[in-house]
Amino acid sequence: MGIRQGQLAKAFGGVSTSLISSWENTEKPVSPPVKRLEAYATLFATRRSWTGGSLRVLTLEELTDDERDQRKELLDELLWLREGNEPEPAEPEVVDLWTFEEVDQRITIVCAPLPEEYRRNLVYADPESADFVSLYTYADPDALIELFGHIRARNPDNPVTFRTSNELTADDYTGHLVLLGGVDWNTVTKVVINRADLPLEQVGRAVDAEHGGFRVQENGQPRLIEPRLDAQGHLVEDVAHFYRGVSPFNRKRTVTVCNGMYGRGTLGAVRALTDNRFLDRNTAYVRDRFAGEESFSIISRVPVIGGQGLTPDWTLEENRLHEWPEVAK
Incomplete structure (x- = not known):
């Protein structure tokens, strides 16, 4: 609900923010008096405590029967904890694939530079303009904004930067690399895919397929996985590729x-492991499906509805178009 300590102190009446903070201190917590635990239980027994942009503790008479039951359950647990009992161990948190174990190690997100023909008439992309925005x-x-914030939040002790592919330094190459975009524009993606010796190939647009695709081998036969566009040229389904492996540079x-x-395919590949609604299940699927593998790859469909790409759910078989390594038979 986004409640801050100051709002809580005001709702309780006659309580300072510092006192609230002392109750919530995980290192040396101060036990709240019983009447304050009763207020906590009443407040969180119902979302009606938060109405019209303000927070207040309802009276017991205002609570419904269900809300009173919820209050009793919360209060029993709070009183039990106040006696020094330990809560039941929680389920272990799934560590997502964007959490890197090494501290102080460089993480660089690499984008392609927008081609000149697309920024020629864009004043914000002109370094000579007073309105220039890099x-x-x-x-x-x-995709960059979505991923940069997520990686920074997951790795507070690591330097996280982003650059275009033509701005990389030698040190960037030998740190953790995250590449956004395909071989049409991102030259580093092309280099890495070639060095990784993946059993697939990204076919650029207008090479030997109008909209390009990913050429894979299935049962010894090549198959081109393509995006889908309607008769008017609107994208209705993109194709996303996620690859994680050992760096060929370090x-x-x-x-x-x-x-x-x-x-929208690139954004879909990112959001598969940043979107809170799908992050846990997709991460759990990857860790179970590719357990013990140093490198793996998933190609999935990204439906486009109303111009918006939807986050792919990798736990649904119909969404996974190709996986490598293949399942051992």
Whole structure:
């Protein structure tokens, strides 16, 4: 509900924010008096405590029967904890794939530079303009913003930066690399996929397929996995590729590719492991499906509805178009 300590103190009446903070201190907590635990239980027994942008503790007479039952359950637990009992151990948190174990190790997100023909008439992408904004020179900025914030939050002790593929330094190559976008524009993606010796190939647009695709081998036969467009040329389904493996530039670091035939595919590959609604299940699927593998790859469909790409659910078989390594038979 986004409740702050100051709002809680005001709702309780006559309580300072510092006192609330002392009750919530995980290192040396101060036990709240019973009447304050009763207020906590009443407040969190119902969402009606938060109405019209303000917070208040309802009277017992205002609570419904269900809310009173919820209050009793909460209060019993709080009183039990106040006596020094330990709560039941929680289920272990699923550590997502964007949490890197090494502290102080460089993590670099690499985007393609937006081609000149797409920024020629864009004043914000012109370095000579007073309105110049460097991010307008990046391809896939929506995927970059989504992923940069997530990786920073998951790795507070690691330097996280982003650059275009033509701005990389030698040190960037030997840290953790995260590549956004495909071989049409991101030259580093092309280099990494070739060095990783993946059993698939990204076919650029207008090479030997109008909208490109991912060529894979299935039962010894090549198959081209393509995006789908309607008769008017509107994208109705993109293709997303997620690859994680040992870096070819430093075996103690990783390289990750989030790629699509179009921007919504790249964003879909990112959001598969950042979207809170799908993160846990997709992460659990990857860890179970590719347990023990140093490198793996998933190609999935990204439906596009009303111009918006939807987050792929990897636990649904119909969404997974190709996986590597294959399941041992």
